[in-house]
Amino acid sequence: SDRPIHSHVESIDLLLALDSETLFGTDPHQDYQRHGGHLHRVSPGGVVVVDAAAKADKKAIKRDDIHVLELAYDDLVRQAVEGMGEEYNARRHNVMRNMVPIAASCALLGFDVANVVAVIAERLPARHQAMVEFNRAVLERAAEATREAHADRGFHVALEEHPERKKHMLIKGVDAVGIAKLHAGCVFQTYYPIAPASDESVMLEQHQGNYPIVVLQAEDEIASMNMAVGAAHAGVRASTSTAGPGFSLMAEGIGFASITEAPGPVVVLWQRGGPSTGLPTRQAQQDLRFALQPAHGEFPHMVVAPGDARDAARTTHMAFNWGDRYQLPVVVIADKFIANSLVTEDGLGLEGLPIDRGEIWSDGSNGQGSYRRHALTESGISPRALFGTPGGAFVTTSDEHTERGRIDEQVENRMAQMEKRMGKLDLALQEIPSEWQYELIGxxxxxxxxxxxxxxxxxxxxxxxxxxxxxxxxxNFLQVKMLRPFPIEAVREFLDTANRAVVLEDNYMGQLGLLIAEQTGIQLHRQALKYDGRPFSEDEVVEALTTHCTSDAGRLVLSHP
Known part of the structure; x- marks a missing residue:
């Protein structure tokens, strides 16, 4: 593309059909909703590639505004195999029939099949490299057949080589976050397998031999969280990664981290559709209110929400700084769409980001000769002693405690410690630059x-x-990046000057809208919501905003089955 692509569209220009279900969907079933197929999504002038052996498919298409390209999938595989001097065996060789429509797409788009061959060679293990040449033969024969069959027709989409050739990374959000953790100096990652979060920890496991990080699969999310809290207290940068159900089990650990003023950990919450098991492999933004109040009681923690893979990497790096500086857990709330979407980036923007370990105690810096882990200070931040610091031994507890970490329920102490802890949120809001809190586009x-x-x-x-x-x-668009503490004044100023304001979210309740109403007193009546387990498309957002711009519509619910 000659510009960045941030989302998908509903229409299809080129549809490759391996079976009838791709075109027409499934028949009604008493237990399952009918899937209507994808033929209706093909744009006028588009091409549908079908197997010539399925005669009924072409007759049933009944659209005059698209091109139907018939290719004999099995015959083309046979021709390619025999052309290499090999005896054709249907059971062995028909596994390559999917190469036929792929080759057709290459021929139609002007894309060299050699690029596909290179990918196959990279993916197949050494013992199967002989299959690369068979796939090459099928691709070349099918591409030739496509050019012969489609020579007299035009196709309105073609791939053109970009004039500026430079290296980019093709990356998923889970990998970007993993790289950011390594860059930030995280040395301890815990997890329990869960979709879509596991991929992040698996990626780190694969590379822990090359970097100073220990990745530990715990027995459950309770242990995963508490191990990370302990590691943070020990002085290392620690993190855990999970999805909604696992986050539910981490509740007590998050409260424990906050009351003991642990420097972290960073908790990456990859949202998916709920409740309970819900939609484990689908998209949602349903956990915002949960992330804002993940445990009982009142306690400080931060919640930040990146918008894409690059943003997720940079935000994750900074989350470690904020955890260290303000001595509290930081929740990075992302979702399935960011986790598993492949995006092209020319870099993650991690270069130049600082490493801030916060205020570290050294012998005597409290001024009274005895280390007080929860010392009452003007800033509300108690200097923390790294393990092994002379004179820096300390105790802490999940009960309310004194400056030295001893259990105490006296009124004066409770009020002083409570105000000290909660005041860190105001301090964070004052100190953290606005670019990490929100972004105005347009x-x-x-x-x-x-x-x-x-x-x-x-x-x-x-x-x-x-x-x-x-x-x-x-x-224009206001992306709210920091959700706790909340940038009240910036959001209020934006909404006060807006002509028509719409809140757009991937959930049923409009949870950001509720948070804005709670924090600013401004209620957003115009909503565009989606809760069908699929991410927003460009078309859906255009549809919603044009509707809101030209009418007095309130709550719009979007879905394109």
């Missing part, structure tokens, strides 16, 4: 304004460009 004076968080960033940015270029509607 003109300040716009016809319509969107407020969102997390992975809605991508489709909103793409939709803003479409609104401007195709609908002549000016729009």
């Amino acid at each position: 003109p300040k004076d716009a016809e319509i304004s969107v407020v969102g968080w997390g992975s809605t960033r991508g489709p909103i940015i793409d939709a803003l460009q479409v609104l401007e270029s195709e609908h002549k509607i000016s729009a």
